[in-house]
Amino acid sequence: MTGSALPDWRDSLPWPGAGTHKHARGRLGVVSGKATQTGAARLAARAGLRIGAGLVRILCPPDAAAVIAPAIEAVMLTPFGSPEALVEACEGMDAVVIGPAAGVTELTQANVRALATTGAALVVDADGLTAFEAWPEGLFEALDRDDVLTPHEGEFRRLFPGLLESGREAAAADAARRAGAVVVLKGPETVIAAPDGRLAVNGNGTPWLATAGSGDVLAGMIGGLVAQRMDSFDAARAAAWMHAEAARGFGPGLIAEDLPERLPGVLAALHEQGS
Template sequence: MSFRCTLSDEHVIERPVLLVPPADTHKYARGSAMAFSGPALRTGASRLTAQAALAVGAGLVTLVGEYEALKEHAAHVTAIMLREADADLTVVDDRVRAAAIGPGAGISSETRETVMHLLTKGLPLVLDADAITSFADNPAELFEQIHDQVVLTPHEGEFARLFPAIDLADRLTAARLAADVSGAVVLLKGPETVVAAPDGRLAINRHASPWLATAGSGDVLAGLICGVLAQGNTAFEAACIAAWLHGDIGVRGGPGLTADRMADLIPLVLAGCLGDGNAHDTRPRP
């Protein structure tokens, strides 16, 4: 485990502690993660996800997709591996510790099929954006296959499509009910992000910034969760840790923050989580 997550008595997520890897570690020991790409001309979102997973500490990250999409990725990434998808997902071998799908994937039967196939493999999984909305017509199909190491990351619109019977007026209750109904950890995005587990655990992240309200920000959050999952944290822990780290990116980035700059801020965020964090925290104090 590379992070330790703590909650206050009020279930508020506190700054996680980053644990230094042992001297004899290697890339597979730090965790292998996968992000599933969208089609050609829609690759940016999944690339943000992969870049965040790598920056947050996964030892190896692979983008999986169609050949034409991978050619686009190849023009932008160097440290991230590229693998062509196949119908049986043989690319997902037993070294893969976590995967993320949804950003830029497209709302389609193909996305549904890939999600269902990934669920049969039982590995920790982040379902975001199009991977959620692709099941809007039949949420029960998804819920029947979900296990407790799946993280759903809806904003309120996606939440309403997947859980139409749950009232969002009380966000804490809504997230808890959704986790119970789906069997997944549910991270409900918003100014105060709520994380709920199917066993009843609940957490709230208040460490955030309105500068995070920019296109692609959620794709970065999906990558943070995936990267933390790949390092051995449980789904609930990973969602809590990633919510705080994502919020800290917003605090540090400030005005003018865009999603394609967020990965560059992750090393500063992580440095602030080492030890007591004070020696590495360069933010101005009131």
């Protein structure tokens, strides 16, 4: 494990107790794209399950169900045909990830805004962000302080034009205040900012994460921790660190599918060092 000091969020990690059951460990939903774009949601869902969410369910358009069903095991599956049906499918969910390969469409906008009425904490990533490029206020007004936005710099510029001119840390802090949600500005040194002014920079980044799908895994990890009722800012910090630690432990040849399988080792080391 990188470094000898325990991360200061370690004591907030949601370790299960002797009497814990799956529903007590949190319920995570992950919204999939259409039939030809289901891999991103499957990556996010597996990451959420690996990081400890007790129940993970992929929510998909009806045409995608036949593609996803043979590719999942412990992850559950529910098709939905409208934003209203998506809200119904999310009943009881603690957190929902939306955006990975969701499509840059008005329907994605409608799905994000519908999910905001459910009471579940949202992790909005990728297409869920870009869909609001021309209407960022439509996203921000739907969010609350427990929600998390996970843009890379390109997506950040679309939602918050001009902010990066002030530097990454100042930009993330300003963006979190504007959005009223946690912002995870991804990069070699990922910046995590909360709307209440808390700010952190993840210092263990690694270039092995420069591979397709790694951001989908991070979104699922954050969602899995938030579903377990970890504070969203701490969940984002913890997930960013563990995401990089998993990649560093694998090294050359890493692909996104490898990351969830490295998480048990990272979690075990954290648990052992903290006990």
